[in-house]
Amino acid sequence: MKNKIILSTILIIFLAFYFTLKYYPNSYVNKMINSATAFFSMGISINDLISKYSDTEKNGKIKILLVPGHEPSFGGAEYKNLLERDLNLTLSEKIKNILSKNNKFEIITSRNINGWNPELEKYVNNNKNEILVWINNMKSSMSKLVNNGKVNVVNAEMGHSIAPLKSAIFLYGINKWAGENKIDIAIHLHFNDNPKYKGKPNYEGFTIYVPEKQYSNGTSSKILAKDLFDEISKIQKVSTMPEENGGIIEDQELIALGRYNTSDSLSVIIEYAYIYESLMQNVKLRNDFIEKSASSTANAINKFFESRI
Numbered sequence: 001m002k003n004k005i006i007l008s009t010i011l012i013i014f015l016a017f018y019f020t021l022k023y024y025p026n027s028y029v030n031k032m033i034n035s036a037t038a039f040f041s042m043g044i045s046i047n048d049l050i051s052k053y054s055d056t057e058k059n060g061k062i063k064i065l066l067v068p069g070h071e072p073s074f075g076g077a078e079y080k081n082l083l084e085r086d087l088n089l090t091l092s093e094k095i096k097n098i099l100s101k102n103n104k105f106e107i108i109t110s111r112n113i114n115g116w117n118p119e120l121e122k123y124v125n126n127n128k129n130e131i132l133v134w135i136n137n138m139k140s141s142m143s144k145l146v147n148n149g150k151v152n153v154v155n156a157e158m159g160h161s162i163a164p165l166k167s168a169i170f171l172y173g174i175n176k177w178a179g180e181n182k183i184d185i186a187i188h189l190h191f192n193d194n195p196k197y198k199g200k201p202n203y204e205g206f207t208i209y210v211p212e213k214q215y216s217n218g219t220s221s222k223i224l225a226k227d228l229f230d231e232i233s234k235i236q237k238v239s240t241m242p243e244e245n246g247g248i249i250e251d252q253e254l255i256a257l258g259r260y261n262t263s264d265s266l267s268v269i270i271e272y273a274y275i276y277e278s279l280m281q282n283v284k285l286r287n288d289f290i291e292k293s294a295s296s297t298a299n300a301i302n303k304f305f306e307s308r309i
């Protein structure tokens with residue numbers, strides 16, 4: 001009898017602990033567990049993605065978010081009469097048109113010619129406080145891991161221009177929204193710029209930025225980036241900027257890639273060319289380059305899945 005009471009007590013304690021963890025994801029205990037493991041658990045694996053792709057009728061389509069860099073009427077490189085944010089948008093529409101032909105994909109864009117994706121814009125505007133609290137939580141979890149020596153801070157060799165607070169919140173908001181909406185892949189589209197050397201533009205070529213390898217989405221994003229690199233290098237030279245040497249650059253600080261481990265999706269930022277390159281200045285050459293950039297990006301994404309199925 002006494003043994004039975006002890007056993008039942010143990011069982012009750014065990015069940016209470018189990019259900020606390022299972023049904024109260026915000027409980028103190030669970031927060032502790034998450035903060036201790038979040039940076040070491042792998043996010044979406046390539047195998048997960050390929051098995052999802054192999055039966056989208058059962059698993060749902062692969063969700064790809066295209067993010068033409070910057071905002072509908074703010075931000076981005078400018079050169080002569082060219083606006084990077086508009087080039088990004090043109091490219092995004094072309095990639096969307098090609099990828100939409102694959103019925104295993106659901107293609108979502110963060111903005112189009114009419115402005116922000118209304119669902120995304122509403123989400124960010126209605127959840128500003130939640131987004132700010134979330135950023136702070138992620139940031140302090142990361143600080144704790146850094147202080148405990150579990151995560152190394154890796155400073156980018158190059159200084160990125162810092163997004164204004166409003167733009168930064170929107171970028172984090174995209175990451176949070178993408179996580180809640182189970183976006184598998186986020187592709188951020190950009191054209192590059194850099195301070196001119198003695199008044200003259202200097203570097204040329206493309207670069208792909210990926211999340212630093214300690215982040216949950218680091219490993220898988222890099223594999224996708226390699227496939228993108230193989231296709232884009234057929235139409236454009238690799239960046240001649242020394243800090244972009246090799247063409248695939250890991251970064252721990254860019255929000256779009258999931259700074260503080262805020263992105264669950266495979267994430268890449270592609271800088272297709274420096275905006276002042278000669279191939280961007282002539283209308284015909286530019287249209288041709290954007291067309292080729294769109295098809296090489298879409299080909300790489302299709303191949304990423306088809307070659308592994």
Ligand SMILES: [Zn+2]
Pocket residue numbers: 069070076077084190191192
């Ligand atoms: Zn940009």
